[in-house]
Amino acid sequence: MKLQGKVINWNDDKGFGFVEPNGGGERAFVHIKAFKPRSRRPVNGEVITYELVRENNNRHKAENIKFARDVNVKQKRSANHNHQHSNAKNGGVFGVFLTVIFGVGLLASVFIGKLPLIIVGLYCVMSLIAFVAYAIDKSAAQNGRWRTKENTLHLLALLGGWPGAYFAQQKLRHKSSKQAFKSVYWLTVLLNLGGLFWLHTESGATLLNNTIMPLLNG
16 A cells, blocks of 8 residues: 655665654555665655555564656646547547548538539649658657748748648647647638638629639630
């Protein structure tokens, strides 16, 4: 059973002292070699966690000692990691659903003649560019090279590369847990979808057919 207590009568030169358990009870002998891992040396008054062992002479000693502060930090980091993993998993399910619905809707729109096929091609090209940009940025981050600006990644998403950016975040595990970045990313998705929806209106179709398509066709 794990106990918690304060170090007392610590003799740093000899590397031993005692621990007095919180809430009272038998104090136990503490030796520097019983710390797991032996990262640093304790001081009087420091809180530790330990296992109580009774020796043959009926004396008590502490084994498997850890600094309570280090244990708390480790537990907090683990909780944060689990929380981020849960959020990423939930966001991943939503992202897959949105991307599939978007793809089906885009193809249906082309099939009924609302949008030209070249729009599908533009989304594919921009998604590929965005995926490659994420891959390059992750490689740069791992090797200490010059990073791609986040504004550039967001611009690629805004211009239609957001499906590729989404899959890059999931497959490459890049920018997938940075909340501020993800918030801006989803804003670019909404803006892009809003622009695509506007192209289905009368004024949007006029702009597409009279201005955008002539530019795309050279």
